[in-house]
Amino acid sequence: MHAFDVLGDPVRRRILELLADGEMTSGSVCEVIGEEFGISQPAVSQHLKVLRENGFATVRPQGARRLYAVNAEPLQDIDAWLDRFRRFWTPHLDALATELARGRRARRLGGADETPRSTP
Amino acid sequence: MHAFDVLGDPVRRRILELLADGEMTSGSVCEVIGEEFGISQPAVSQHLKVLRENGFATVRPQGARRLYAVNAEPLQDIDAWLDRFRRFWTPHLDALATELARGRRARRLGGADETPRSTP
DNA sequence: CCAACATATCAGCTGTCACTTATATAAGCG
DNA sequence: CGCTTATATAAGTGACAGCTGATATGTTGG
Numbered sequence: 001m002h003a004f005d006v007l008g009d010p011v012r013r014r015i016l017e018l019l020a021d022g023e024m025t026s027g028s029v030c031e032v033i034g035e036e037f038g039i040s041q042p043a044v045s046q047h048l049k050v051l052r053e054n055g056f057a058t059v060r061p062q063g064a065r066r067l068y069a070v071n072a073e074p075l076q077d078i079d080a081w082l083d084r085f086r087r088f089w090t091p092h093l094d095a096l097a098t099e100l101a102r103g104r105r106a107r108r109l110g111g112a113d114e115t116p117r118s119t120p
Numbered sequence: 121m122h123a124f125d126v127l128g129d130p131v132r133r134r135i136l137e138l139l140a141d142g143e144m145t146s147g148s149v150c151e152v153i154g155e156e157f158g159i160s161q162p163a164v165s166q167h168l169k170v171l172r173e174n175g176f177a178t179v180r181p182q183g184a185r186r187l188y189a190v191n192a193e194p195l196q197d198i199d200a201w202l203d204r205f206r207r208f209w210t211p212h213l214d215a216l217a218t219e220l221a222r223g224r225r226a227r228r229l230g231g232a233d234e235t236p237r238s239t240p
Numbered sequence: 241c242c243a244a245c246a247t248a249t250c251a252g253c254t255g256t257c258a259c260t261t262a263t264a265t266a267a268g269c270g
Numbered sequence: 271c272g273c274t275t276a277t278a279t280a281a282g283t284g285a286c287a288g289c290t291g292a293t294a295t296g297t298t299g300g
């Protein structure tokens with residue numbers, strides 16, 4: 001599943017927003033999301049699974065609870081993908097801004113955006 | 121359709137990448153995308169429609185052709201949404217970087233991310 | 241140990257999205 | 271004017287994402 005697909009779901013975006021403020025147990029997430037979106041505990045748990053399996057969140061058991069936290073790497077990938085469009089709203093990067101942008105880009109791991117081969 | 125849903129499709133992402141290099145006719149886009157993804161002209165046309173209707177692309181008729189171009193506003197929205205996670209990979213913004221980040225954020229239009237009301 | 245809690249998984253249903261083929265609209269050209 | 275080119279729309283279909291209710295797994299406290 002591609003990073004953008006993961007973020008395509010409003011529930012998952014909201015969960016990440018929650019986690020952005022710090023670790024949360026699955027239960028707390030379920031409480032808030034259930035309240036806001038009116039969906040069941042299994043539904044939330046499934047969303048957490050998607051976030052986990054796609055590297056957007058990490059889990060840490062603490063007794064019976066599971067503490068979820070943001071893992072930003074995939075978000076950084078998205079940020080990197082946006083780079084090619086930044087010039088549309090940042091007409092002329094001055095030297096330092098260029099430097100900063102380059103820094104962000106360089107800090108990325110390996111490129112390889114899955115664009116399919118010409119003739120399968 | 122939410123911005124992230126629009127970008128959830130690899131074909132649409134690729135189209136935007138193509139348009140990032142400058143205007144293209146629908147035909148040219150069809151040619152490249154058809155080649156790369158092996159889908160039909162109507163399929164590509166439908167994707168272009170989604171991009172159009174969600175503000176990711178603009179069209180300009182030129183005779184029988186239609187020239188498509190990137191419209192970056194929705195991408196900027198996404199960039200703004202990412203702001204709350206930037207601290208995860210930019211541990212300590214120095215003064216100027218903060219200033220730049222604030223500039224980007226401030227340049228955004230109105231906030232209002234569609235988070236549903238508590239009890240419908 | 242066992243009852244109650246916390247969380248994950250399973251199986252099945254349903255709506256939506258991306259595709260196809262066929263066709264409509266419209267501009268250029270001889 | 272027809273004919274071809276360029277693009278969009280329509281209608282139908284298959285796959286799959288996200289939901290629910292039921293249930294499995296694992297933990298804690300009495």
